[in-house]
Amino acid sequence: MEFSVQPSGTPVDAEVRAGVLADPAFGRVFTDHMVSIRWSAQQGWHDAALLPYGPLQVDPANVVLHYAQEVFEGLKAYRQPDGGVALFRPDLNAARMVRSCTRLALPVLPVEDFLAACELLVRTDAAWVPDGEGASLYLRPFVFADEVGLGVRPSESARFLVIASPAGNYFSGPLRPVSLWLSQDYTRAAPGGMGAAKTGGNYAASLVAQQEAIAHGCDQVVFLDAVEKRWVEELGGMNMFFVLDDGTIVTPELTGTILEGVTRDSVITLAREAGHAVEERRFDVDEWRKGAVDGRVVEVFACGTAAVITPVGALRWPGGEAVAGDGQPGPVTTKLRTALLDLQYGRAADTHGWVRKVL
Ligand SMILES: Cc1ncc(COP(=O)(O)O)c(C=O)c1O
Numbered sequence: 001m002e003f004s005v006q007p008s009g010t011p012v013d014a015e016v017r018a019g020v021l022a023d024p025a026f027g028r029v030f031t032d033h034m035v036s037i038r039w040s041a042q043q044g045w046h047d048a049a050l051l052p053y054g055p056l057q058v059d060p061a062n063v064v065l066h067y068a069q070e071v072f073e074g075l076k077a078y079r080q081p082d083g084g085v086a087l088f089r090p091d092l093n094a095a096r097m098v099r100s101c102t103r104l105a106l107p108v109l110p111v112e113d114f115l116a117a118c119e120l121l122v123r124t125d126a127a128w129v130p131d132g133e134g135a136s137l138y139l140r141p142f143v144f145a146d147e148v149g150l151g152v153r154p155s156e157s158a159r160f161l162v163i164a165s166p167a168g169n170y171f172s173g174p175l176r177p178v179s180l181w182l183s184q185d186y187t188r189a190a191p192g193g194m195g196a197a198k199t200g201g202n203y204a205a206s207l208v209a210q211q212e213a214i215a216h217g218c219d220q221v222v223f224l225d226a227v228e229k230r231w232v233e234e235l236g237g238m239n240m241f242f243v244l245d246d247g248t249i250v251t252p253e254l255t256g257t258i259l260e261g262v263t264r265d266s267v268i269t270l271a272r273e274a275g276h277a278v279e280e281r282r283f284d285v286d287e288w289r290k291g292a293v294d295g296r297v298v299e300v301f302a303c304g305t306a307a308v309i310t311p312v313g314a315l316r317w318p319g320g321e322a323v324a325g326d327g328q329p330g331p332v333t334t335k336l337r338t339a340l341l342d343l344q345y346g347r348a349a350d351t352h353g354w355v356r357k358v359l
Contacts, residue, residue: 008032008052024166031125071100072142080346100197105154134169177313181213187226195257206236239264243299253280263303292322299330309337
């Protein structure tokens with residue numbers, strides 16, 4: 001695919017950019033450019049372009065505003081020790097977007113075009129990739145229906161965009177365990193639904209539960225399965241892992257209601273290489289609660305692109321609390337986090353072919 005290039009006439013001043021990069025927070029400031037590719041049923045994918053970052057014109061009857069036919073991805077570009085920039089396993093994001101688009105009846109962008117679009121944006125806006133531990137350039141590729149009309153049917157036109165935003169640590173401040181609220185009333189996804197797709201509706205569904213978590217003094221919400229309300233699924237934006245006292249690591253199996261995380265897959269591989277048995281199976285919330293008391297569950301952590309690996313402290317529910325181990329970041333959590341960060345920041349040899357150098 002050939003991309004036309006229209007450079008921004010008003011790039012952000014280098015001094016202003018340096019100020020942003022010194023304390024980027026998450027998802028608030030965007031780089032100078034974006035990549036756009038249009039799709040129509042007649043023409044297929046066309047009009048691939050690098051454009052100045054800016055607002056879109058949206059018709060009020062655009063179907064995405066009404067029926068939420070959209071998907072997105074999230075991946076990061078990391079500054080390397082030689083000053084270059086690398087993406088971490090972007091092929092898995094591209095492949096997941098294919099699956100998400102298929103579930104949402106959206107057109108499928110070929111993997112190589114997804115990768116070319118991400119690389120073009122990173123190369124163009126490389127000055128926006130921050131230095132420093134935990135910092136990165138977060139890429140947000142997304143596809144949305146953009147046909148005008150209120151008929152409920154797959155859109156005849158769509159648009160793929162990639163935007164980028166410098167990111168610091170997702171949870172600000174030093175690494176600290178997060179507390180989780182066990183949602184009693186809300187579930188995230190049901191069998192046959194969209195749980196395995198990265199689509200906005202799943203996140204919209206999680207917001208009221210997240211509000212409840214905050215109201216109960218917790219950082220995040222953990223969802224149980226929608227049928228038996230018993231099996232641990234995932235957080236609003238992260239997969240979960242449990243470390244048992246014999247070193248075995250358990251993570252909820254992929255049932256179609258859980259998002260298949262790139263970080264989850266990487267953690268499973270790294271944990272096995274470090275000698276841990278890793279079980280992908282259903283994990284009963286009572287196994288967690290009891291294990292925290294009798295010492296069977298020694299560490300709990302969550303993982304995802306945004307926050308890498310985050311230790312979990314307390315699990316809370318109405319009238320109760322369970323804390324695995326001493327509630328502090330455990331040795332296995334810390335070891336895996338370091339191993340992953342070392343790969344992403346190019347400090348460890350890339351023996352898996354996970355690191356895709358862009359510059
Ligand atoms: C619901 C959900 N689960 C898990 C993850 C972790 O996925 P990844 O490791 O690919 O970022 C994310 C983040 O993208 C997510 O939104």
